[in-house]
Amino acid sequence: MxxxxxxxxxxxxxxxxxxxxxxxxxxxxxxxxxxxxxxxxxxxxNGVILGYSLRLGSSARPPLRATVLVSIEPRSAPAVLSRLRSLPEVRRVHTTSGRFDLIVTLEAMTTEALDETLDRIGEAKGVNRSESLIHLATKLDRGP
Incomplete structure (x- = not known):
């Protein structure tokens, strides 16, 4: 269009x-x-506008956020994505080029929930390795 x-x-x-x-x-x-x-x-x-969304302020969002870089085994993407979909703390998953295959965005209410989710991702069948980046502060947010 x-x-x-x-x-x-x-x-x-x-x-x-x-x-x-x-x-x-x-x-x-x-x-x-x-x-x-x-x-x-x-x-x-025509699908240019898919919907209208709500942006929550920091006081209404889960306090802990992280990005997980995930490397997966060949042909294991469907199983890994299924596992990621089952984890409520997973907010977004992007495929990528480079050293890692997936970028996963997490949000959690507690450090325990975040830690457990990171463990579940690392233990998932088809995941070779992962690297976690805990978000400390948001300096710019232009997203919906």
């Missing part, structure tokens, strides 16, 4: 505040409300 400059400006405004009313979006873009609504419908229908 082709996106033009107006679509990109609309997406940027939604990135700042996904709850911005269509009338406000239209005013900021200098377009009719119906035009903006039609663009939103098209962007949603």
């Amino acid at each position: 082709q996106t033009d400059e107006t679509d990109l400006a609309l997406l940027a405004l939604l990135g700042e505040n996904a709850r911005m009313p269509v009338a406000t979006l239209a005013r900021k873009l200098g377009l009719a409300r119906t035009t903006v609504q039609a663009r939103l419908d098209r962007l949603e229908g």
Whole structure:
């Protein structure tokens, strides 16, 4: 699907505040409300916009976060991913190139829960090795 400059400006405004009313979006873009609504419908229908999300403040998020770099055995990705999906502390899994095959993002309420999750990842069938990075402070967060 082709996106033009107006679509990109609309997406940027939604990135700042996904709850911005269509009338406000239209005013900021200098377009009719119906035009903006039609663009939103098209962007949603074509899968450019997959949904609208809630960003929790630090006081509402689990206090402990970590990134785990995981190296897996060849052809073991489905089994490893199944194991990762079963762990409630796992928030995201990305495949990657380089020394590691997966980047796993964790969130936990306690150090015990985080430690147990790290152990379960390391013990999973198909995992060769893992390296854990505990997040200390967030200096920049532009994510949804």
